[in-house]
Amino acid sequence: MSEKCIAVVSANYRKAYPVIKSVYEMGFKVIALFYKWSSPIFSRYVSKRYLIANPYVNEKRYVNDVISVVNNVKPLMIIPIGFIDTLLLSKYKQKFPSNIIIPIPEFETITYVSRKDNLVKLCERIGIKYPQIYSLNEYQFAPTGPVVVKGVSDASKPEYVFFKESLSDVIKLKNKSFMVQDFVPGVGCGYFALAKNGSIIVDYTHVRVIEEKPSGGPSMLACLDFNPELIFLGRKIVKELKWTGVIMAEFRRNIETGDYYLLKINPKLFWN
Structure with a gap:
């Protein structure tokens, strides 16, 4: 053409x-x-x-x-x-x-952030909170609940377990590529950016107004929300990863402490 x-x-x-x-x-x-x-x-x-x-x-x-x-x-x-x-x-x-x-990151960067177990290491390096996780051998030591059982890959579908007695039954249906994670009570929010080599071109945040379930999951309604603290945390991620392209970092704000916890990183365009 x-x-x-x-x-x-x-x-x-x-x-x-x-x-x-x-x-x-x-x-x-x-x-x-x-x-x-x-x-x-x-x-x-x-x-x-x-x-x-x-x-x-x-x-x-x-x-x-x-x-x-x-x-x-x-x-x-x-x-x-x-x-x-x-x-x-x-x-x-x-x-x-x-x-x-x-406008996309390197292949190794995409595969790295697509595994939720790698996000723990990322958060430790740059000083961002991440929910406590328990490995296959540790899940029996998880708190009484609630907890989230999820796969480590991008396509994972989380399950929310509110009673420890039910945890073993859920675990039996999973393969070995899963983890048990503390549930963070609070409000879902997201950081969005377009960047080149770790430098921000444009970014913004949103807060979830209505989620599919009270426990979390997809949002049914969200609105733009200028959140300086979330922007600060999101920019730390973009800079550390030297990100190119679009990125969405999903957080949850603990309703009791006000702390933000990183839940996942989407290395692709987002529907919000």
Whole structure:
């Protein structure tokens, strides 16, 4: 294409739509890559649509398909939407033309922050609080409750256990890649940033107004909230990791002490 354009991959995610709309409103042509057809395909903001391989089925074919589209349309930038897009584009970044901007961290950085057990080490280095965790051999020494049982990977789904008597039953259903973590009573909040090599381009915070469950989980309603303390903590993370691209750090503010605890880091675009 002779006109300036930006590629969005994978555009089948719901959160791709506001990205597509924003790119269009900034005056760029939008090239949307889908690994399955979904509603954004009908958007009037999309100039061209391409079907690519499913990255969960064949990652090398997915990467080759993206490279083929890139070589054809020559976009100024590729914006990855899902975690799998961010992960694979980072892993194979050297295969893409060097003049195309791909705003993502190094592959090793993404895999590092995607494991929640690594976050403990990160928090210890930079002085951020993290909920007490218990390993496979220690969970029986966890407090009476409540606790959170979660996997260590990005795709983990936490379970909340409010009585110690129920903990063993939950543990039996888990594989070995899990951890038991103290539950932090309080309010969920998040730090969001776009950065380059650890330098902030733009950042902001939000606070959760309504969560799916009183114990935590996805937010149903959140609002912008200028929080200097949270911004200070978030910027420490970005600087320490020398982060490039978007990042979301999820915290929980202890309602009793007022302390902020880091729960997870999302190395991808976020739906909020």
